[in-house]
Amino acid sequence: NAGVTQTPKFQVLKTGQSMTLQCAQDMNHNSMYWYRQDPGMGLRLIYYSASEGTTDKGEVPNGYNVSRLNKREFSLRLESAAPSQTSVYFCASSTEAKGQPQHFGDGTRLSIL
Amino acid sequence: EDQVTQSPEALRLQEGESSSLNCSYTVSGLRGLFWYRQDPGKGPEFLFTLYSAGEEKEKERLKATLTKKESFLHITAPKPEDSATYLCAVGTGNQFYFGTGTSLTVIP
16 A cells, blocks of 8 residues: 655755656545745645646645646655755645545655755 | 754663654645655665544554644654654645654664
8 A cells, every 4th residue: 555655755856957756646535735834834735646647736826837647646746945945845635625634645755055 | 934843953861761842834725644764775674654633553563643733643662773863744735844853762
């Protein structure tokens, strides 16, 4: 039971570089989410996808883009990384439409120098 | 403004010493209150959902309760393996808000 798989687990970037964080779930869930977790702050929603081909902005979408490639995969792209985007990024999935995120991946730890 | 506050930020307990974690909220139209456990280096793991005041849920040494303004996560006779950060979150309308968590350490 893999659940939600995120790659890579760790990444260091220089300011201005771009990269894509990958997420895949094998539970046939419709809804997928991208969150960031920063010290002293609760998990904050970046983007949400209710189904293949649909995405919605969350609380902190600036500087990010997403793609829901198919039902399984939901990627997060940083086009021009900034130090303020240093964070731990979590992908999650759920059965409900924009409901409670039920299953989380183990995160991508991203540092931007 | 919708808000979720957890206290204390950190809690150290001796093994077997029972205690409670608090999650207070001010939201309009609560759809549900959720508790998660997060181990270091891992993603949150869902524990409980509470939907209405007076509701209680239990799992092993954990019991979650809900009032109109707050939720408690009671930990009875904790063991070292209960050490983790416990997150609460509330759902309201189309929004979902996480608290900052309580870091629990249980000392053998």
